[in-house]
Amino acid sequence: MAEARADVPVAPEADHDLEALLEYLRDVRAFDFTGYERADLVRRIDRHIEKVGADGYGAYTSVLEANPGEFAELFDTILVDVTGFLRDNEAWEFVASEILPAMVAERGPLEPIRVWSAGTASGEEAYSLAVLLTELLGEEQFRTMVKIYATDADEAALVEARHARYPTDRVLKAFGQERTHRFFEIEGATSVFRxxxxxxxxxxxxxxxxxxxxxxxDLLVCRNTLMYFTADVQRQVLTNFSLALAGGGYLFMGRSEAMAAHTNQFEVVDPNNRVYRRATGEAGGSSHPDPGRAEAMIRAAFEEAPVAQVVVDPAGVVIAVNRRARTTFGIGQDAVGQPLGDLPVSRRPPEIQSLVDEVLAARRPLSVRDVVWMSPSGGQEHFEVALLPLASDGELGVVVNYTPIGG
Ligand SMILES: C[S@@+](CC[C@H](N)C(=O)[O-])C[C@H]1O[C@@H](n2cnc3c(N)ncnc32)[C@H](O)[C@@H]1O
Structure with missing residues (x-):
C-alpha cells in the first residue's frame, strides 16, 4: 500500500519514490505528470496502487515495467474525464448570446472561424460548440467556415468523441426536444451527432x-483541465494559449482555471463567465519578452522548422520530433521516449546510432551526404543528414537534421 496521502505531508522516502515513478512515466512512457498538482495526483495514484496491491511507488514501478497494459490503467485513473454538454449552462448561455455573435461580427464574411476545445474529453464540449455555432451561422456557413479542433491527451476519450454517440436521455436533458431532433440522430437509448x-x-x-x-x-475553450496542473505549468500552458490565439481571439475557461488567466497576456471580458481575450499589443513591440513566452516561441519554432529534426539524449532516446520529421517519416509523438535506433527513420542510414555516439564522443558536428530514405509505400527521398551536438546544463544531446537534396 502507498504511504503518501493527500491530507498528510508526504514522507521524504515516499516523496522520492513518487518522483522516481513520475520520472519513469515521463522518460519511458513519454507522459509528463511531473507538472500535475500533487495532492490530487497522489490521491489518484494511491487509490490505483492499492487496487493493484503493490507495496508503495517503487514496487508499483516494477509492476509497470513488467506489465505493458498497466500504463493505460494508471493513465485512465489519473486523467479525470467527467464532462457534459453545455456544462455550466449559464456560462455557455453567455458565450452563445454575447461572445459568438461578437466574434462573428468582428470578421470578414469569408474569413474562416477556428475554434479549439482543449481537454475536450469525450467530445461533449466540442459538439456543444458545433450546436451553438450552427444555430448562429446556419448550416451551410457552419460547414464551410468553421473548423473545431477538439483535442485531449487521452486517446480512449477521443475514440468516444469521434463516435459521437451519447445516451439519449443525457442529450435530451442538455439540449431539449427541438435541438436534439435537429442535431442528433436518435437511435433508441443512444443518439449520434449529425x-x-x-x-x-x-x-x-x-x-x-x-x-x-x-x-x-479565434475561440479557445479550455475548461476543467488546467486545475490538474501546478501553477508553473498552468502559466506555461496559458502562454501557449496566448500564442495560439489570433489577435483579439477569445479564451473561455472553467471555474477552476479562471484565476490562472489573470495575467497581462489576457484582457478580462467577463469575469463571472470566465471569458478573456488575448491582450492587444502583446504580440510585438516589447524588447523584453516574458521568458515563458519566449520559451514557447522557441518550441514552436522547432516544431515548425522547414527541415525534419529529431532530438536525442546521450543514450540515443528520442526527446523531440518536429512536425516535418513526423510527416516525412510517418512517425507520431509516441516516438518520444523510444531509442532512435528503433524508429523507421533509422533504417537508413543503419549506422545512425553509431553516428550519434561519435558526435557525442567528439563533441563536434558530423554530416552524411545523400542518405536514401525508402518510404513504406516504396518511394525514395534523398537527404543530407547532419548531426549536431547540443549542450544544456553540461549534458549533451544531439539534434539530427534531415535536409532534402535535389528532387
Ligand atoms: C475533467 S475533463 C474536462 C472536460 C471538458 N473540458 C469539460 O469541461 O467538461 C479534463 C480533461 O483533461 C484532459 N487532460 C489532462 N491532462 C491533459 C494534458 N496534459 N493535455 C491534454 N489534456 C489533458 C483529461 O484527459 C480530461 O479529458
Whole structure:
C-alpha cells in the first residue's frame, strides 16, 4: 500500500519514490505528470496502487515495467474525464448570446472561424460548440467556415468523441426536444451527432504540457483541465494559449482555471463567465519578452522548422520530433521516449546510432551526404543528414537534421 496521502505531508522516502515513478512515466512512457498538482495526483495514484496491491511507488514501478497494459490503467485513473454538454449552462448561455455573435461580427464574411476545445474529453464540449455555432451561422456557413479542433491527451476519450454517440436521455436533458431532433440522430437509448456537421470537427491527441499550440485560433475553450496542473505549468500552458490565439481571439475557461488567466497576456471580458481575450499589443513591440513566452516561441519554432529534426539524449532516446520529421517519416509523438535506433527513420542510414555516439564522443558536428530514405509505400527521398551536438546544463544531446537534396 502507498504511504503518501493527500491530507498528510508526504514522507521524504515516499516523496522520492513518487518522483522516481513520475520520472519513469515521463522518460519511458513519454507522459509528463511531473507538472500535475500533487495532492490530487497522489490521491489518484494511491487509490490505483492499492487496487493493484503493490507495496508503495517503487514496487508499483516494477509492476509497470513488467506489465505493458498497466500504463493505460494508471493513465485512465489519473486523467479525470467527467464532462457534459453545455456544462455550466449559464456560462455557455453567455458565450452563445454575447461572445459568438461578437466574434462573428468582428470578421470578414469569408474569413474562416477556428475554434479549439482543449481537454475536450469525450467530445461533449466540442459538439456543444458545433450546436451553438450552427444555430448562429446556419448550416451551410457552419460547414464551410468553421473548423473545431477538439483535442485531449487521452486517446480512449477521443475514440468516444469521434463516435459521437451519447445516451439519449443525457442529450435530451442538455439540449431539449427541438435541438436534439435537429442535431442528433436518435437511435433508441443512444443518439449520434449529425455526421454532415461532424465533418467540421477534427479530433486529435494533443498534450497541453508537451505539445506546441494550434495556431490562429479565434475561440479557445479550455475548461476543467488546467486545475490538474501546478501553477508553473498552468502559466506555461496559458502562454501557449496566448500564442495560439489570433489577435483579439477569445479564451473561455472553467471555474477552476479562471484565476490562472489573470495575467497581462489576457484582457478580462467577463469575469463571472470566465471569458478573456488575448491582450492587444502583446504580440510585438516589447524588447523584453516574458521568458515563458519566449520559451514557447522557441518550441514552436522547432516544431515548425522547414527541415525534419529529431532530438536525442546521450543514450540515443528520442526527446523531440518536429512536425516535418513526423510527416516525412510517418512517425507520431509516441516516438518520444523510444531509442532512435528503433524508429523507421533509422533504417537508413543503419549506422545512425553509431553516428550519434561519435558526435557525442567528439563533441563536434558530423554530416552524411545523400542518405536514401525508402518510404513504406516504396518511394525514395534523398537527404543530407547532419548531426549536431547540443549542450544544456553540461549534458549533451544531439539534434539530427534531415535536409532534402535535389528532387
Ligand atoms: C475533467 S475533463 C474536462 C472536460 C471538458 N473540458 C469539460 O469541461 O467538461 C479534463 C480533461 O483533461 C484532459 N487532460 C489532462 N491532462 C491533459 C494534458 N496534459 N493535455 C491534454 N489534456 C489533458 C483529461 O484527459 C480530461 O479529458
Amino acid at each position: 455526421q454532415d456537421l461532424r465533418r467540421s470537427l477534427v479530433f486529435g491527441r494533443h498534450d497541453l504540457v508537451q505539445h506546441p499550440p494550434i495556431s490562429r485560433i
